[in-house]
Amino acid sequence: MIPLLVASPLLFAFIISLLPALGKEKLSKYLFLIGAFSPWLFISSIVQKLPLGEVVGGWERISGIEVMVDSYSLPFLVAELLLFTFVAVYVYGDYYPKKSENKVYGILLLLHSGLLGAFISRDLFNYYIYMEIASVSSFALVAISKEKGAKKAAFRYALFSLLASYIFILAIGIIYLKTGYLNLFLIKENLVFSKEINVALVLAFSSLILKSGVFPLHFWLPDAHSKADAPISALLSGLVVKAPAYGMILLILTFPISTLMQNILIITAFLSMFFGIAMALIQKNSERLLAYHTVSQMGYVLLGIGLLNPLAAAYYAMAHSLFKGGLFLSVGTIAEHYGTRDLEKLSYRHNKFLMVAIALLSLAIGGISPFIGAFGKFMLVKEIDGLLKYVFYAGGIGTLTSFIKLNYYLLKRGEKVPFPFKKEVVSLSVGLLTLITGIYFYPHLQLVRDLSFIFIGFVLFYILKKLGLFEFQLSPFFPDTGSKLGREINVYMLFLGAFLLFILFNSIH
């Protein structure tokens, strides 16, 4: 039953790619919709029997590939299915021109099945293969965008993601060499902890941190996520970066993690949170602002992993998928119809639907109850105490300030541009969904705390505005010309190598 979840979108992706040869390209959009929605048929019967595991093909565990749906993978699966459904509705129809439509639908379905496959797998190599299917489709989807520099962003994303994958397989190889298994249950049963396993874990965590776009290995993310088209950005930020996070959850469920490693993860998580917020505050480009918030929010997910609280990480990842996907869809709709991504020129004032949607989603990302963000933060903060708790809340206030800035710019009067009704409805439904799921999971109101957070956010926004931070222009580290792309990749590769060496030397002693 579980493998069908992955197989059905994969089958439809295959059929769609055959259609041009048969001369029936008109059918591709209907098949896309069927393929995108088909996993819903299976998930409903799976949910009733949790936790449910099976070995594909009925082989023995030692010679087969194991898949499983349990309380750790369910939030990822549900988020994937919900967000992909919204994106499918958004893209369906005339979003892409007739000429490239067929290819985009095929790649989108591949991405769909790749993500679902990664989220159910309990076998290291199988996990890598599905994550790679999702990454390769996302390189192609970034490159489809007409935005200037999208091809370069896709190339840079491809190279770094690929190198990270190879480092990850090297880690899998070391684990296989030492334990003799790829199945995570068998590894856990037969594990004898040694120095080699420790090296493998460090390599695996570093590569997954790169792939999930956490500071300091985030350099490919802002470009790739901000140059893509709106629905593609929603998928990239909402879902593709979650696949590596799920891999990290699998690792902490299987291997004993040393305190030193835990501390490195927690420090990285906090650095990522604040770096993302600081960079988001000075962005002028609406999509780049959201992309830097992904760096910051992935820090929260990594924090859950570092605290060895996989359930909190999983639920925060689900929350982030919903509100960040919704934000990219709604802000992206405005940006697309204005024909610019410059925050100064955009406005949602004349459109009630998008106004409500963005306001709801901004509250959700700020962690205001009873939205889903509050539930994610509640799960995380349970394990933190002392000074770190205040640092954690400061992160929430920073996020709120940045979104007050976004709403402030969007509230300005702009020229009236009509938006298609479908896109408005999709954005608003994601916004309402963050509210509904929030009430379902965590029906508590913390009015005093939340209102004071919003108040501090406004004060902070006012101070920063007076200080002129929002007019501050950060000159790009690398000029946006193609001939420098090679140089840029060299520098980041050098940095990645230094990071790997540093973290290896520090964690082996």
Add this chain to the structure above:
Amino acid sequence: MISAEFTGIIIMLIGMYALMTKENLIKLVLSINVVSIGLVLFFIGTGYIEGGDVPILPRSTVVDPLPATLMLTTLVVDVAITSLALALVLKIRREEE
């Protein structure tokens, strides 16, 4: 004698060195391929058993076939990625002109 795993890791490091020093985009794609070749060698090395034979059944000592199978999958991924990356290089060149 130097083992296959060790050689594989050295080849991976050579590929990473090239990624850090070469500016030409096509050379970058080639160096990522060098990394992948090193990885394949490393994996094949992990399955090797001294004096092992081809893993067809009625034999006593055979090499571990699993790493070789896994590497077939990785090679397929490599081919796909290389073609995609080269197509992107072409597009970037065209954009510049």
